[in-house]
Amino acid sequence: MVILSIEKVSGERTEKFSGWDNTMNDFMKEAVKEAVAGMRDNHGGPFGAVIVRNNEIIARAHNEVIKNNDPTDHAEMIAIRKAAKELSRFDLGDCELYSSCEPCPMCFAAIHWAKIKKCIMVVPGKMPQK
Numbered sequence: 001m002v003i004l005s006i007e008k009v010s011g012e013r014t015e016k017f018s019g020w021d022n023t024m025n026d027f028m029k030e031a032v033k034e035a036v037a038g039m040r041d042n043h044g045g046p047f048g049a050v051i052v053r054n055n056e057i058i059a060r061a062h063n064e065v066i067k068n069n070d071p072t073d074h075a076e077m078i079a080i081r082k083a084a085k086e087l088s089r090f091d092l093g094d095c096e097l098y099s100s101c102e103p104c105p106m107c108f109a110a111i112h113w114a115k116i117k118k119c120i121m122v123v124p125g126k127m128p129q130k
């Protein structure tokens with residue numbers, strides 16, 4: 001497993017081992033816990049996400065495609081909706097998103113439109129070559 005960060009959702013992958021701290025690990029663990037909970041409850045695929053602002057989780061979600069018969073109920077989409085509602089605004093530029101997997105194109109677009117500054121995800125495989 002490799003952890004990558006998409007800086008400003010520009011599409012450029014950067015290594016995120018410099019500056020990586022245990023707090024980030026804790027947030028990623030919470031995203032994975034969400035994924036496990038969703039699978040256990042048969043809500044959808046093994047995907048979880050949390051949104052963090054000022055080092056505090058403000059939204060958490062897991063895939064609910066099966067539960068709601070809604071193909072857009074991905075973990076990242078639900079977490080973004082919850083965070084926007086919590087903050088009463090759509091601009092989440094002061095937030096970070098932690099995802100248990102690489103977001104799909106729909107979720108990447110939502111991350112972009114929500115202006116989330118950083119997306120940290122788990123991606124299987126090797127680090128991309130520079």
